[in-house]
Amino acid sequence: MEQIITWIIITLIFLVIIIGILFRRIYKELKSLKSRLGALEEIVDVPREEIGIDLKIIERKILTSKDSELTEYAQKLYSGKNVKSISNNYNKLAMLDKNIIEYGLIRASALEDSYDLSKFFPPLVAFIIALLTSYAVFFKNVISSPFLHNSLPIILSIGIFAYLSLHVGDTRGKRLSIIYFKGLLLYAKEHGKKS
Known part of the structure; x- marks a missing residue:
């Protein structure tokens, strides 16, 4: 066996x-x-194809879209940035209604917090370490082969590490795009006040 x-x-x-x-x-x-x-x-x-902002689309995204759709749109804006598109985005966003900009800032702040890894990652790592330690003790008592009861926690650790690495990279990219989108909205809010 x-x-x-x-x-x-x-x-x-x-x-x-x-x-x-x-x-x-x-x-x-x-x-x-x-x-x-x-x-x-x-x-x-x-x-290169420029990703610009259509005011009707951005209003609909801010007001009615799901969080995942708004994040995806922010990622498109973030990935398509260059000097010309950034200045275009600033100028177009400044034309949005102040209420829409405020609501967009609220949603962007909420999304930024939801993609903040510092809120859940440390407790998750502590839980995983405790889980692997308890499994190591369990396997040591159940399986008499030293190779097996030492290698199974290592395999689990590698699998968990690979999954978390992929998840962290994806979440970090989403958070960066939301921060960029929030910056655009903050600029639009400030620029709209001055004009």
Whole structure:
């Protein structure tokens, strides 16, 4: 029985390693393709598509969209930023109604707080460490093979670390785009007062 469990764990370890190697290779290939595409755009001088703000769309996004839709829209604005689009966005947002800007600031602040990892990440890490420690003791008592009761918590740790790494990167990107969107709204609010 222990040999079967040992072989299953060894197989899982190898699968995790192989999947990690494949993801790394795919990431390098995508990075290479992006750099080649950028070089081709410079050679051919293809104008990049600008993501601008349509006042009707932004009003609808601020007033009626779900949080995920507003976040996605903010990510589009954030990813499409360059000097020309930033100045365009500032000027267009200043034309919005003050109430819509205020409501947008409230939603952006709430979204920024919801994507703030410092609020839930430290307790989550403490809980995971406690969980893995208790599982290590449990497996030590149940499984007599030292290899098995030492390797299972390590495999769980690697899996949890990989999941949290992906989640943290995604959440951080969303938070940055919301902060950018909030900055645009703050500028629009201030600029609207002066004019």
